[in-house]
Amino acid sequence: MRLTNVISPYTGETVGKVKLATKEDAANAIESAYETFQHTMKTLPAYKRSSILHKAAQILESRTEEFAQVLALEAGKPLKDGRGEVGRAVQVLRFAADEAKKIGGELVPMDAAIGGENRIGMVKRYPIGVISAITPFNFPLNLALHKLAPAFAAGNTVVLKPAGKTPISSSMLVEVFKEAGLPNGALNLVVGSGSEIGDILVTHEKISKVTFTGSPAVGINLKKQAGLKRVTLELGSNSPNIIFNDADIEKAAQSLVRGAFAFAGQVCISAQRIYVQKDSYQKFLDLYLPLVEKLKTGDPSEETTEIGPMISLDEAKRAEEWVQEAVEQGAKIATGGKRTDALLEPTVVLDIKHDMKIVCQETFAPIVSVIPFETAEEVIRAANDSDFGLQAGVFTNNINQALKIADALETGGVWINETSNYRQDNYPYGGVKLSGVGKEGVKYAMEDMTETKFVGINLN
Template identity: 60%
Template sequence: MYISSIINGETFKKESRDTLAVVNPYNQEEIAQIILATPDDLETAVTNSYEIFHQTMKKMPAYKRADILLKTAELLKERKEDFAATIAEEAGKPLKFSRNEVDRAVQVIRFASEQAKQINGEVIPLDAAVGGENRFGFTKRVPLGVVAAITPFNFPLNLSLHKIAPALAAGNTVVFKPAEKTPISAYKLVQLFHEAGLPKGALNVVMGLGEELGDPLVEHDKVQKVTFTGSLPVGRGIREKAGFKKITLELGSNSPNIIFKDVDLEAPIEGLVTGAFAFSGQVCISAQRIYVQQDIYHEFLEKFVNRTKALKIGDPLEDATEFGPMIDEKAAERAKTWIDDAVSKGATVETGGERNGTMLTPTIMTNVKNDMKIIAEEVFAPIVSVIPFHTEEEAVKYANESIYGLQAGIFTKDLNRAFSVADQLEMGGVWINEISTYRQDNHPYGGVKQSGIGREGVKYAIDDMTELKFIGIKLD
């Protein structure tokens, strides 16, 4: 199976072009070959999207944009099993989580369809200013132009749509650069939009290597916004190279979860096993640090370890599987190195820590220190540390001792304490009595500190994918 870029609705032939294999992370079987785009192809894609924006998209009425998005959502819902199997095969994500990703993707497109009709301005009371008599003013939101959407492998459908759907809802065009490890769902998604009636060139996908296409895309003078989810080093580079473009960067975290002694443990344990180990921990808001009040620390740890050991590990394409491989062997090797490094410095592996190819067993660690990589950096792997604390102040201090600040979870029955801790945590988002890993597609999502810039969540993404324009009139 060969897949290629889609530019102005056209695909590419294999002749005289380099290819790259796409492999199943679980069994290393080749499932596709990418026909790699060149910098010249990228130039064609951006120029075409720029032309289509001015010719078509910026003039398209809101109801037509909404209808196209809604039709896309309906088509995706009809093909849920096909897309879920594709994600499971190319990303190694267990089917139960892949199906959930498709369901959320449908919801994201529907939210975007609804919001396309709700992009509002306001009337400005110009006579509130001295000399403003006989003047009338209002604002409107107008699309930016070409949006560059650069997406990761871990949610190849949903995170792509968090960029694409709001951009199209606002009347922009998109040049879409998906992760080269998970290109098949991206290819199918673009075809789906075209089938739903999106004009050719409004969504161009370029299939290629990030090191070859990333900088030219970010720096292109016809690109008005860059929206990126990925690593902190790449995000730093995008910020430096984007110039005056608008940017949204979602760069990861080492999310803390704080468990106070007044909670019933069953719900947080069940949630945190999912939060720490869903998709092998390859989630930006994966539960990486769990702080447990000393009084219940040992009880929590015992139950947490036992529930983790019960996870069904195996082939992502089997319905019963709860835990599968990491994206590739290099990622698993890196995570195993971090575990071994922590152990050499005094940490304890309570369960897991074993690697076989791309499979790294779910790992719980204790006796950790803040300078260990498994605490200080984003592990992006099935590794979670459980750490005792005594007081509320101590828990807040531990949680905030990080360069990251994306999302956190707090568990307590004390409402005053919950709001007090939530206010003190240096995070873009805080959940009370819910795990840090929980995300809905209609709330503002993004980080502080080095977790990123800007917010996703359809309404909030649309705000940043439009420009606020003022129009004033002097009346006779």
């Protein structure tokens, strides 16, 4: 049996050990999930699936502090953010429990076609089978449940591969579902490198769908491998946030502190590009920079910490190098930019060019660029000048302008008078371009985790 250490990104110490799966382990997990689907889950009544999910929510909620502590240890997530993630995860389970009882179909008006008199047409939804769920390190609990909860609500089974840096919370989650009464084999956990077990989790003939959250490079390769299997990809972004002169500038500044720096910027929809209309640019900076400088960085296990470490020393060094490269190309650091081990100060960069890495690529770090603009047309072009398109924020008190901008932005979602990094778990969430394909959000994920079948009756 091969074991791997789980390392704290803050202390560098080992916080746990987990078993590494082999290809054979992964294949066995898939076979087990398939058998459980065929003999149990596909016929499990909706009220039982709902009851399991409700009970899982209760158990998870009762263990909030335990999970938050683990998220601080393995992911470097500040305690208050960890508690927030657990709260959202509980909500995802409850949304799924409700949706489990709403899976319906439709009656088709057969007499709309010539010769369709005295015929009844029904469309029913059925679970699709075994789902391969591959999850990232940044929200190891909530993003796992965005795949697991709708899958179980619809009557499927899952093989879960968590990020290698954050497997402990997933292991604990398996125990939660077991205690809640989920049938044995409905959720199988495999921990291992993508090079070792990734291919089989995508290509195995008994996998019906792959749902992945991670980097565009891996996601694109995964989609090529998947063939005719269903695929949902939640990939990267460099989210634009646009502030017009008529907006509440103070509110925008306050919101975008967390919008840019929550979990050290390691959020797919983190505010990475802030565009401020020229007349309000200096006012925004005067409000924003002191708020950023007040953020407390440090030990994620301390109650007062607001910004913890990045997930690894290598990632922190990479982010620091991107900032330094931008400075060499003419950018100016307004605040931050210094690194201590895996801790990178919240960093605000000015005087940027659009081809700098910190602007055109996904930083996934506590780095934000503040950019002036003059006209709506100009800022739309700048915001859309990106390979990504996940979510955006627009701050304005002109509703006509807000809706015009929302229509023009090439993103999967737009928030008006809210930051790009705000997400609720009950709306369709997913991007365009390199940000991925498909939608999450419990109800919307379930649509792609079920298949429709037509049943017709001839009454003649």
